[in-house]
Amino acid sequence: MINELRELYRYRELLWTLVLRELRVRYKNSYLGFFWSLIVPLVTVAVLTIVFKRVMGMVIPNYSAYVLAAFLPWMYFQTALLDSSQSVLAQIQLVKKVYFPREVLPLAAVLANLIHFGLALVVFFVYLLGYVGAPLLPSVALLPVLVVFQTLLIAGLSLIISCLNVFYEDTKYIVSIGLQLMFYLVPVIYFSEQVYHAQLASPEWQRWIYLIYHLNPIAMLMTAYRKVLLPPITVQQVGVAEKQTFASLPMDWGLLAVACAASLVVFVLGYAFFNKRKWDFAEQP
Amino acid sequence: MKDAAIILEHVSKKYRLSHQPYSSLKGILLSIFRYRRRIEVHQALNDVSLTIRHGETVGLIGVNGSGKSTLLAIIARVILPTAGKVWVNGRVAPLLQLGVGFHPDLTGLENIYFNGIILGLTRQQIAERLPAIVRFAELVEFIDTPVRAYSSGMVLRLGFAVAVHTDPEIILMDEVLAVGDEAFQHKCLRKIQEFQREGRTIVLVSHDMNQVRQVASRAIWLHQGRVMADGAAEEVVDHYLQFAEEIEKQSL
């Protein structure tokens, strides 16, 4: 794997050119360019805020900021995986003719989305400081760590998905369905505190459910984004049945460490898997 | 072996052909219910050994399916041989087929950069060679137009222009000269002759025996993955044509 990484480093200019090309192609024929990719999360969050505040009766100050803090990393996860699933297959003619480290194709898709995510985060901070008027927490210093490990997780999954999709084109459909289901298993539209207080669980099971839920590294990373970026909240739900108030839970550092370790493992395994199959791509008829 | 550009020792390539197409979920599910998926192995190259020296122009000939493209792919390091050893000494530039590697939404200029980098140039080197590339492609006034708006001949010229300006030591051509108009073919042939004078190595696959006689000094005839003949282009081509004639007679 060290040799593969060294070869990848030798081809860093190709990787960078692919990233730029991806960004350029995406906005070539549109006037608003990058703002299109902001409009999707902003509109989604606006709709979610209205529905959850007015219809479902959640009482949380600055709900939209909390949704955005998890929705932006989720968008990064989702679009990067969807983009990279097609990345090798889309260039199969080139792969059949020219030598280059094949991993640049999925990695370029991931990096292009990372740049988007970075820009979206800038907009998020403008929104947070300017509109919401929330103070910047010292824990924001941890944000780069979360971004790095999330990127490792995404890169590892992308390597596996893009490789499988060359041999089995069903992969991209499975990924897209999987992402749609996964959206409900990560804390974006609800809070991890609500998982802890899930009504089906008896008190002694609460802790276990919370734990198992967060063994999914992407779920834990989303919880961590919220806790790092925004002050703790009190979730108050004016539910159909009764009015409940959930106290905020502190960041579980142990679980975060597990999530980061898992992300690293996914990257290493994903890269090993990709390397094992990457010279078969050109043989695919 | 210092003057060798390419050495192949006992190279074999087996492709796996599955009769049940395995590239879909349906294929996988079906294969579970059959007792065993039959995997047939097709030997595209069978114990090929050859040495190509720097500065040689070698024509690869043979009937359809004889393994020529497979051999080029192995030299280009795009596929790995099943057995045997391969040494390639020098920078390889495959001449790409029409439009491969181009993005239709990007301009000619942007595509030059991408293609140059994928063929191993740095940004700096491309910037230096840009005027020459654009002039060779005769696309000065179209260079900021998206490639989508090019005619196929223009795409071909652009791709060829980039490839020949990457300063390759070894040039691989798989029937690329067959496309393109008369004038373009002439230009390509002139460029090949220039390469030959500069001492570059060229391996070209062609079904045009006159072309092989004209440009190649040596020819290698592949048949069913084996080297049938390897030597002076004239003799090997004659030998091959005789063989082809006999085959034709038999089938009548």
Ligand SMILES: Nc1ncnc2c1ncn2[C@@H]1O[C@H](COP(=O)(O)OP(=O)(O)OP(=O)(O)O)[C@@H](O)[C@H]1O
């Ligand atoms: N990706 C692949 N998977 C399975 N079999 C393949 C693959 N590529 C080529 N083959 C088989 O290997 C043999 C050699 O193919 P190759 O493309 O090298 O022939 P060729 O000499 O270039 O023929 P042509 O003159 O038609 O271009 C053929 O029988 C072909 O069916």
Ligand SMILES: [Mg+2]
């Ligand atoms: Mg061929």
